Amino acid sequence: MWTSWTGAPVVKSIRKHTNAFLDCHLMVSDPDKPAPPSIHFIMRHRVIGFHGSLLDDAGKTIESIRTSGMKVGIAIKPGTPVETIMPLAALVDMVLVMTVEPGFGGQTLLLDCLEKVRQLRQTHPELLIQVDGGVTLENLPLVIEAGANVVVAGTLIFSSPDPANVISKMREASRSDVTKNP
Ligand SMILES: O=C(CO)[C@H](O)[C@H](O)COP(=O)(O)O
Structure with a gap:
């Protein structure tokens, strides 16, 4: 609607x-x-x-x-099993794995949801996989290691006095993971 x-x-x-x-x-x-x-x-x-x-x-x-x-893109909420969208993953450009209940920013990333990212990455090596919700500089390496290659960061960037610096740090974290897993 x-x-x-x-x-x-x-x-x-x-x-x-x-x-x-x-x-x-x-x-x-x-x-x-x-x-x-x-x-x-x-x-x-x-x-x-x-x-x-x-x-x-x-x-x-x-x-x-x-x-x-x-x-x-197709999105799944924390309560939706990844199997629900597996048959569609090959048909879309991106799968968004919500790592908080949709609604508002500032929540804590639900680590269990990263298992869905892992499963998607194993079965779809080329897919854009986006993680949205609760991303911090501390948990970003876990998000990337699980297989995400598109990351939403609301609170992390907008609550910082130096958003450009935060974005640089996010880019560094992504690059260092690429170096570890060429
Ligand atoms: O989709 C959203 C809420 O429905 C927001 O994009 C998401 O929660 C952003 O979270 P954060 O502020 O933790 O980065």
Whole structure:
């Protein structure tokens, strides 16, 4: 259901300042329903993801997002077993493993969820696997070691007095893992 959409103006403002790839997470109950005009702006600017466990016919939704020229992501909440989306993982560009209950930032990363990342990485070596929720500089090495190659960091970056430095440290942590596991 597209009842409340607050992200479009934010994305529109950001787009004025960067050509960076924008990864937009849409938490909607019926992603197959036609979106309102406000969301078309986002859709033209790249990614749409959906929580696979909600869908009866995920294959159709994946195809329709691709046809619109976007990349496709699928998300699983902490309580959703990874097996639920395994059959779809080969059809999407990215799987988002939520490591907190979706809703708000500042929660603690649920370490058990990293086991899903490991299983996905073992079966899909080329997949973009994103981890979202509770990432800190301390647990980032575990997240990367599990197999994540896309990381969301909200509180970590935005609560820092020096966000650029935090981003550099995150990049360093990713590179050192690549060196350890070429
Ligand atoms: O999707 C989210 C909440 O639904 C946030 O992106 C996520 O929780 C960010 O977490 P943090 O602030 O811990 O980095």
